[in-house]
Amino acid sequence: MAVPKGKKSYSKKRMGQAHYGLKVMLGMKCPQCGEIKRPHNLCGSCGYYNKKSIV
Incomplete structure (x- = not known):
């Protein structure tokens, strides 16, 4: 199975x-x-979606 050869450094991990x-x-x-x-x-303020009142 594939296993990482060495630890990945913090910088390489973040990159x-x-x-x-x-x-x-x-x-x-x-x-x-x-x-x-x-x-x-x-x-959120008027409750409209796609020109229709939902709320």
């Missing part, structure tokens, strides 16, 4: 995980109330 960091969250304006909301999600 391999560099692309796992948090991404910048996109925000868009709600067409109903103008508040910033996440795309493809219900608006």
